[in-house]
Each structure stands twice: as C-alpha cells, then as structure tokens.
Amino acid sequence: MASASIELVEVCPRDGLQSVKTFVPTDIKIKLIRDLYAAGLRRIEITSFVSSEALPQMKDAKEIVAAAKSLDGLDASVLVPTVRHAERALAAGATHLVFVLSVSEAHNMSNVRRSPSESVSEYERLVAMMPAGIKLRLNVATAFDCPMKGRIEEAAVLALLADLVLIAPNAEVALCDTTGRASPSHVAHLFTLAKARFPTTARWAFHGHDTYGLGTANVFAAWQAAVNVIDASCAGLGGCPFAPGATGNVATEDVVWMMDRMGVASGIDIELLCGAAERIRLLPGAQTGGRVRDALASQRKLAIRAS
Amino acid sequence: MASASIELVEVCPRDGLQSVKTFVPTDIKIKLIRDLYAAGLRRIEITSFVSSEALPQMKDAKEIVAAAKSLDGLDASVLVPTVRHAERALAAGATHLVFVLSVSEAHNMSNVRRSPSESVSEYERLVAMMPAGIKLRLNVATAFDCPMKGRIEEAAVLALLADLVLIAPNAEVALCDTTGRASPSHVAHLFTLAKARFPTTARWAFHGHDTYGLGTANVFAAWQAAVNVIDASCAGLGGCPFAPGATGNVATEDVVWMMDRMGVASGIDIELLCGAAERIRLLPGAQTGGRVRDALASQRKLAIRAS
Numbered sequence: 001m002a003s004a005s006i007e008l009v010e011v012c013p014r015d016g017l018q019s020v021k022t023f024v025p026t027d028i029k030i031k032l033i034r035d036l037y038a039a040g041l042r043r044i045e046i047t048s049f050v051s052s053e054a055l056p057q058m059k060d061a062k063e064i065v066a067a068a069k070s071l072d073g074l075d076a077s078v079l080v081p082t083v084r085h086a087e088r089a090l091a092a093g094a095t096h097l098v099f100v101l102s103v104s105e106a107h108n109m110s111n112v113r114r115s116p117s118e119s120v121s122e123y124e125r126l127v128a129m130m131p132a133g134i135k136l137r138l139n140v141a142t143a144f145d146c147p148m149k150g151r152i153e154e155a156a157v158l159a160l161l162a163d164l165v166l167i168a169p170n171a172e173v174a175l176c177d178t179t180g181r182a183s184p185s186h187v188a189h190l191f192t193l194a195k196a197r198f199p200t201t202a203r204w205a206f207h208g209h210d211t212y213g214l215g216t217a218n219v220f221a222a223w224q225a226a227v228n229v230i231d232a233s234c235a236g237l238g239g240c241p242f243a244p245g246a247t248g249n250v251a252t253e254d255v256v257w258m259m260d261r262m263g264v265a266s267g268i269d270i271e272l273l274c275g276a277a278e279r280i281r282l283l284p285g286a287q288t289g290g291r292v293r294d295a296l297a298s299q300r301k302l303a304i305r306a307s
Numbered sequence: 308m309a310s311a312s313i314e315l316v317e318v319c320p321r322d323g324l325q326s327v328k329t330f331v332p333t334d335i336k337i338k339l340i341r342d343l344y345a346a347g348l349r350r351i352e353i354t355s356f357v358s359s360e361a362l363p364q365m366k367d368a369k370e371i372v373a374a375a376k377s378l379d380g381l382d383a384s385v386l387v388p389t390v391r392h393a394e395r396a397l398a399a400g401a402t403h404l405v406f407v408l409s410v411s412e413a414h415n416m417s418n419v420r421r422s423p424s425e426s427v428s429e430y431e432r433l434v435a436m437m438p439a440g441i442k443l444r445l446n447v448a449t450a451f452d453c454p455m456k457g458r459i460e461e462a463a464v465l466a467l468l469a470d471l472v473l474i475a476p477n478a479e480v481a482l483c484d485t486t487g488r489a490s491p492s493h494v495a496h497l498f499t500l501a502k503a504r505f506p507t508t509a510r511w512a513f514h515g516h517d518t519y520g521l522g523t524a525n526v527f528a529a530w531q532a533a534v535n536v537i538d539a540s541c542a543g544l545g546g547c548p549f550a551p552g553a554t555g556n557v558a559t560e561d562v563v564w565m566m567d568r569m570g571v572a573s574g575i576d577i578e579l580l581c582g583a584a585e586r587i588r589l590l591p592g593a594q595t596g597g598r599v600r601d602a603l604a605s606q607r608k609l610a611i612r613a614s
Binding site for chain 1: 487488489490491492493517518519520521522523524526527528547549550551552553554558561564565568569570597598599601602604605606608609
C-alpha cells in the first residue's frame, strides 16, 4: 500500500556537491545544511568520508559532521566506501553510516576499486565493527542500469541482496538508479520483487536521477510500490557524470511538490526549500535541474504584478 | 490493463507554435510536420482554425491542411472552437476536428468567450453538422486544474462529460491538464472514474504539461489507467502562458524514451525525433523543455570521443 507520508533524504550536500569541482567553503556548506534543515528536512546526507585526493570537495567531512550536531533532531548520515573511512567517520562523531557498493562489476571496480564480492566482504567487516546505536544504510548502486553495461538484470540484484541482507537484517536498503535510465515500471517491478523476497527488511529507499526526465515518474512508481524513503537533491544539484551537461539527481522541490499535490505529507516547507535551491543555483560550477522552482517563481511574479 | 503500445498525438505544430509570438513561415511549419512524420508520428495536430486577429500564428491553417494531405497515412487533426471555424476547416479539407471546451467557467469565458453550457450547445451543433467520415475529438480543458480557480472537482468533470458523451458517443475524449498542476494520482483517479462512468467511450486521451516537473509522471499514471492515446509536443515547445518562463507541454521525446524503456511500442524513431526537436529549439521565440534530447546528445558526444 502506498503511504500517506514519505521520508525524504536530502542528498544535495553529498551527492550534489560531490560533482561540483570548485571547492565550496565549509561555512557555505554548513549554511546550506542549515537552510535545508530550516525547510523541514530531518534526514540529510551531509558529506562523505573518502580519499581527499580523489574527492577534495569532501576534505572537510569532519567539520561538517561537527557542525550538523547542533541541529536538533537531524538524522545526519555520511557515506563511507570502506571500513577505514567508516572508522574516520565514527571518530568524527558520525551516527549514521551509508555504505555503497555497485551491482555492476565494471562500475564497482571504477567506483571503489573492488569487485562486488570484495565489497560484500568489506560490508561484513563494517557491520562487525559497528558500535551499538549507530544507524546503517546500504546504497545499492547500478541496481537498474550501469553506465558501462546498460540494463542490470533483476536476478543479479536479488542475488547480491541475498548476501547483503543476511549480514545486516536491520539496515535500510536503497536501490539506486545511478544513470537515470530506469523506467517507472522497472522501478516498481524491482522493488516489488525485492520486498517479497526479503520481507525482514523493514526499510527500503529509492535513489533516482532526472537525467532522462523520469525523476518524478520513478519516485511516483517507488511510492506506489510502498517505498517510503526517497532520496532527492535540492535544486537537482549534481549534474550527471555519465551525461555531462544533463541534469542529475531528482530535485527535492519537484518531489515535495508532487507529494503535496497528492496529499502525501513530507513535512517540508516548499517556499523555504525553493529559497535554498535558489542559493544553491548560485554556487560556482553548480549544474542544477528541477522544474518547480522556476514555475513557482513565475507564479509569484504574476501574483505581485496582479496585486 | 496498461497497454503494450501507445498512440502518440504530436501537438507541437498547434499547441506548441500557438504560444510562439514571431510568425513561423508556412514552409517552415510544413517542414516541421514532415520532420515529425519522418520520425514515425502518424497523428499530428497540425493547426487550428481560429480568429486570425486573436492568433496570427495560425492564419495559414488552410495551407497547412493542404500540405499535410501529401503525407501518406497521416491522421492530421485541427482544433476548432466553434461551428463557424469547423466549417472553415472542413472547407479547407480537414478530416479530423478537435473541439475544445473548458470545465472551468472562468477559463472557458477567457478562452472562447462562452460559458461551458454554451460550449456544450456549440458542440451539439458541431456534431449535427459533421459530414460522415470526419473524425471527432473532444478536448476537455482544465479537467484537473484551472489557472484562475485551482483544482477542479472530479464531480464537475463527470457532470460535464455526461452531457458531452451523449452528444457524440464515438468521439475520442481527451482530459487535459492545462496548467501542469495535476498529480499522477489525480490523473489516475479521474480517468478511472471517467472510464467506469462512461463505458461506451472507447478512446480516452491524456494531454499533459511538464510545467511543475510532472510531465512524464502523469503520462505514466495515465498509461497505468489504460489510457492509450497520449498528447505530447516535440522539444516540449510551447512554454506555459500561466507561468511565463517555465516549460509547457510534456516533450514527445521524453514520453517516447520512457515508453521505449518500459517496452511499450510507440512506433517512433527517437534519434529522428531528437533531430526534429533540435531544429524546433532554434525557432525564434521558441520556449522549449524536455530532458532526453540533452542527455542523448551528451551520450553521443561521449561515444564519439571514446571511439
């Protein structure tokens, strides 16, 4: 049953900023996270602990974690690709870790220089070292489509999940459309299969992109399949590394608008969110997307002219 | 049951060009229609017969109808708001008329200077004068939302349809999201109600906009509700008169891409369609939209660089 409310995970400070080449000063990042919090977001992927050489944008991860602690009730998560980086994240005070691996061998090798089965072993070690009270989320990248290999068979996803779900039955599991080439019927079908196969997994999430114009359609399909946790990036920040110049993550404001129109509660103030999106758009090197921001801004101008 | 194929109605030459202020020369319009035909489109709304003073862009409707006759197997439709304009269209050789009226009284008054019930009477007169063999489609504007009045109650749509369906039981009926503010659940619900209430209407169509980023999501919802006729505008041409600067009709190439990815046949060559869209984008004063064109162009550039 599709739910009357959804839980949004704002990924702009991590997935969005990750593809911005110009370093965004730490205080601007903190201001951005505060803006998103003020709009009502209570789950934010705030940064990642990765190699600073590979991804200089995330070199201030420790400071970002410290700053987010002042926001009451914020569930701030951080992405970690390995045990070593997870240790750094925990030492910095992170309370919610996101482990990522790819179904596609080619993509996983390129992303974290491991085969998927090596990443499964890494996940096992990560789960073994997790202190009590720390939350865990698993991001399954290329669950629908791979930039190198095209469509990913559902059987391959389910086979990988069989190992992963056993390792940490309580982890939230996100199926990620890394390329934006999943279709809504594909999204609905894979979640339906996965939920039936792994009934002990209580929390499923969808992470989608708008590169081919299917951002909101895929979120709608996930919602229909009773997926209640949805990733999105304010202003659609991020672009697409596999289609330079095209848009990336589905825009949070487009998802919030759609849910509002369907009477589905998300707890977000769309005006404040669009304000945050406007400031994100001004970041040097920002590749943004989304429709709702421009449409609402245009409506506001008409209302002012008519009054 | 959602269908394994859909019928696309390309509305760019009418709904798209209608909002372009600079007059597009007749030969360019004909070239555009030929491009769309070459991409596989076999239903195209090619022009409208309206007042040339009110809408100078459509003053060459007669020439457009004549030119389209040379395209073998093309079902070319023309929009007519009144009996008088329908007579002009038929005299010019049109074989498929689209009558439009609005559920919203405020919108109908502004659009065709009649109350909805006066438009129902006009429709009755139109149906009475239709020669045999001429196809008829009914466009129900503001079936979901009105630019002046906001959300339209489903009961109001069904009440108006009760009169209209009796007048011409064989007409195709399009429910139109004039503002782009319908949500996918709203689209699905209204079509489900209407199809149950009017089982003799064999052909239902959805006409949607992407102004708020829900273009493909709403088409997906209509398809799920077994609506097999979908309107779209190549390059998303048209903009939105109610939100200047925002995008308008859902882009045909985005719909074709989505359907392709779902294994739903549309009979369209997406590369040829994107080529047509590129030329449309270059028209002076064109306000375009859509995502797929840029994403595919970027993919092509990468492929060339890698080869």
